[in-house]
Amino acid sequence: MRIVRLLGLALIIFTILSGCMNGALESDKPNESKVNDPPITQPDTGSDANPSNSDDTSTESDSPSPDSPSPDSEGNDTNDDATPSVDKVTDAVWMAAGDVMMHMPQLPGAYDSKKNRYNFNPFFTQVKPILDQGDWTLVNLETPIAGKSLGYSGFPRFNAPTELADAVKYAGFDIVTNANNHAMDRGAKGIELTLEKLQKLGLVTKGTARSRIEANALTIVERKGIRMGLLAYTYGTNGIALPVKKPYAVSMIDEAAMIHDIAQLKKAGVDFITISLHFGTEYQTAPNDKQKTLARKLIAAGADIIAGSHPHVVQPYETVEVPEPDGSTRRGLIIYSMGNFISNQRGDTKDYGVIFKVDIHKNVSSGITSIGDVEPIPTWVQRSKVNNVYHYTIVPIEQALISNSLIDLTENDYASINQNITILKQRFASMSAEPYILQESLN
Numbered sequence: 522m523r524i525v526r527l528l529g530l531a532l533i534i535f536t537i538l539s540g541c542m543n544g545a546l547e548s549d550k551p552n553e554s555k556v557n558d559p560p561i562t563q564p565d566t567g568s569d570a571n572p573s574n575s576d577d578t579s580t581e582s583d584s585p586s587p588d589s590p591s592p593d594s595e596g597n598d599t600n601d602d603a604t605p606s607v608d609k610v611t612d613a614v615w616m617a618a619g620d621v622m623m624h625m626p627q628l629p630g631a632y633d634s635k636k637n638r639y640n641f642n643p644f645f646t647q648v649k650p651i652l653d654q655g656d657w658t659l660v661n662l663e664t665p666i667a668g669k670s671l672g673y674s675g676f677p678r679f680n681a682p683t684e685l686a687d688a689v690k691y692a693g694f695d696i697v698t699n700a701n702n703h704a705m706d707r708g709a710k711g712i713e714l715t716l717e718k719l720q721k722l723g724l725v726t727k728g729t730a731r732s733r734i735e736a737n738a739l740t741i742v743e744r745k746g747i748r749m750g751l752l753a754y755t756y757g758t759n760g761i762a763l764p765v766k767k768p769y770a771v772s773m774i775d776e777a778a779m780i781h782d783i784a785q786l787k788k789a790g791v792d793f794i795t796i797s798l799h800f801g802t803e804y805q806t807a808p809n810d811k812q813k814t815l816a817r818k819l820i821a822a823g824a825d826i827i828a829g830s831h832p833h834v835v836q837p838y839e840t841v842e843v844p845e846p847d848g849s850t851r852r853g854l855i856i857y858s859m860g861n862f863i864s865n866q867r868g869d870t871k872d873y874g875v876i877f878k879v880d881i882h883k884n885v886s887s888g889i890t891s892i893g894d895v896e897p898i899p900t901w902v903q904r905s906k907v908n909n910v911y912h913y914t915i916v917p918i919e920q921a922l923i924s925n926s927l928i929d930l931t932e933n934d935y936a937s938i939n940q941n942i943t944i945l946k947q948r949f950a951s952m953s954a955e956p957y958i959l960q961e962s963l964n
């Protein structure tokens with residue numbers, strides 16, 4: 522019985538990084554259960570001129586929303602009916618990138634012998650201005666960062682220096698998912714040390730856990746008054762068994778459990794749900810049937826964005842239209858694979874990745890949140906050899922071509938880059954031109 526009680530307790534633990542002081546406490550969804558629900562910062566229905574709507578009172582670096590609703594005229598209190606109905610809207614930016622990997626050749630060039638530490642910031646210098654535009658900025662960390670004591674290693678069982686976490690934060694990421702096939706590379710201890718380091722830096726984590734309470738905690742990240750629920754799962758852990766006493770250490774793909782988790786987030790009143798999925802077939806440039814079936818089913822069950830990773834190459838993305846029981850249509854987004862964001866893998870587009878930039882639009886008056894523009898921004902890992910060691914930097918490749926900022930490249934390099942950009946664009950267009958229409962939602 523105690524376990525049941527603990528589970529109940531776990532459900533009310535939130536990861537809310539900012540804006541939790543948003544004053545509107547009432548729910549505007551009549552069919553929402555209020556019993557046992559934690560306090561919900563659900564949007565008000567627009568009639569009570571809540572001045573706290575520009576809500577960013579946190580210490581995070583979110584700048585005040587330029588488009589936060591202006592207060593109602595002169596704070597009048599009773600004449601709402603006479604006020605012309607102008608919808609209050611809020612826009613925020615969702616961003617994500619693919620796999621952050623650490624192969625052994627990536628280490629020497631980042632080592633600062635004077636300080637006796639690594640500095641991986643140069644990996645991200647060129648993409649930082651883009652990533653800084655995100656209100657939620659997610660990445661998949663494909664290696665434990667358990668530190669020196671466990672010994673650094675590359676494939677097949679990774680362990681990277683803890684300085685990688687500092688660089689991920691420097692890059693502009695605020696959310697790190699790590700349910701992936703390398704999560705167990707250094708066992709439960711690796712998970713523990715990795716989470717410790719990431720969370721010490723203030724990064725939101727999802728996908729691995731040290732305790733059952735942590736595994737079951739709802740992760741809700743609020744930005745500009747929009748509440749995103751986050752889930753993360755992997756297809757497996759490279760045959761390394763989960764600890765017998767900690768079967769929750771890594772969240773595994775399990776359809777029924779995932780649909781349950783989506784329902785829990787909806788019950789908690791989130792505005793939209795992102796699911797990080799580590800799935801698919803390595804080096805396949807299109808999603809397999811299993812990926813498509815699962816991702817679409819999760820959208821039907823209430824997820825809004827699937828952020829896919831694992832194949833080490835970019836795969837297509839698609840939008841999905843879901844008919845809702847009330848006759849409206851909801852738009853979901855499935856990104857099947859964002860490829861390698863940083864790695865030592867080269868050739869066959871393995872050195873290319875993508876940052877997705879997605880507009881999240883909330884009509885504060887109706888309480889409805891929807892997905893707006895979707896922009897894939899292709900990236901390329903430039904690798905150069907100086908004094909016999911490699912140096913790596915992620916380049917927003919189209920931007921770099923336009924500004925002519927690439928250095929040390931031959932004619933052949935340019936030809937190859939242009940060819941690969943064309944290939945990536947064809948992949949993006951292959952499934953996104955027309956929305957995929959789901960027959961019904963599972964709600």
Ligand SMILES: [Zn+2]
Binds near residue numbers: 663701830831832
């Ligand atoms: Zn993987």
